[in-house]
């Protein structure tokens with residue numbers, strides 16, 4: 001089930017792929033993909049000929065990534081981004097889709113930045129996608145709100161409907177209504193909430209200096225109707 005929701009809610013995002021491809025082509029491999037999920041980015045880069053290590057702490061997502069990676073140069077590693085040790089050093093480390101904003105605030109980010117810095121080659125680049133600002137909204141009773149993501153698998157319909165983005169102190173909370181409808185029309189409804197730490201470009205650059213990394217510029221990935229835009233912060237030793 002985890003895999004279905006992950007694919008439904010993240011799998012359709014393609015706007016950032018050209019940037020990761022460009023960085024990987026420029027830097028060469030190997031590439032380290034942090035919070036790889038079912039492999040949206042890792043699979044794309046491996047298909048372009050790069051050797052990729054994909055880290056995620058979710059066993060189900062990683063198992064699905066491994067299943068999809070057959071025949072490709074991908075190592076899937078079950079690990080926490082804040083606490084991993086690999087025997088390789090990387091030319092490029094990517095952190096797509098605001099995953100750094102899921103790491104539990106400043107302490108979690110610093111722990112990750114330390115591990116990432118320790119895994120970069122001397123001329124390696126760490127590229128991190130962040131969203132500094134999210135548009136706040138709440139879908140009220142009777143409103144349509146954003147278009148739900150819908151798929152059908154084996155006669156079962158899965159629908160994920162974004163219902164709110166709220167400000168909650170030093171974080172944003174993104175709410176979704178998930179609905180599963182069986183072939184016989186039985187419906188199961190649940191709510192999902194994701195907490196995204198607030199993070200600015202400057203704040204991340206400042207934190208990076210604490211682990212010996214400094215700015216190598218940044219790039220913008222524009223927003224689409226379905227996905228927020230992001231700033232990709234580039235860091236190097």
Ligand SMILES: C[S@@+](CC[C@H](N)C(=O)[O-])C[C@H]1O[C@@H](n2cnc3c(N)ncnc32)[C@H](O)[C@@H]1O
Pocket residue numbers: 010011034035036037038039040041055056057058061079080081082096097098099102103
């Ligand atoms: C928004 S998804 C992005 C998935 C994939 N990178 C993509 O772009 O489609 C965030 C991913 O980060 C993983 N994740 C969250 N916290 C993590 C942590 N502390 N260590 C490793 N992975 C983590 C989640 O399991 C999830 O797969």
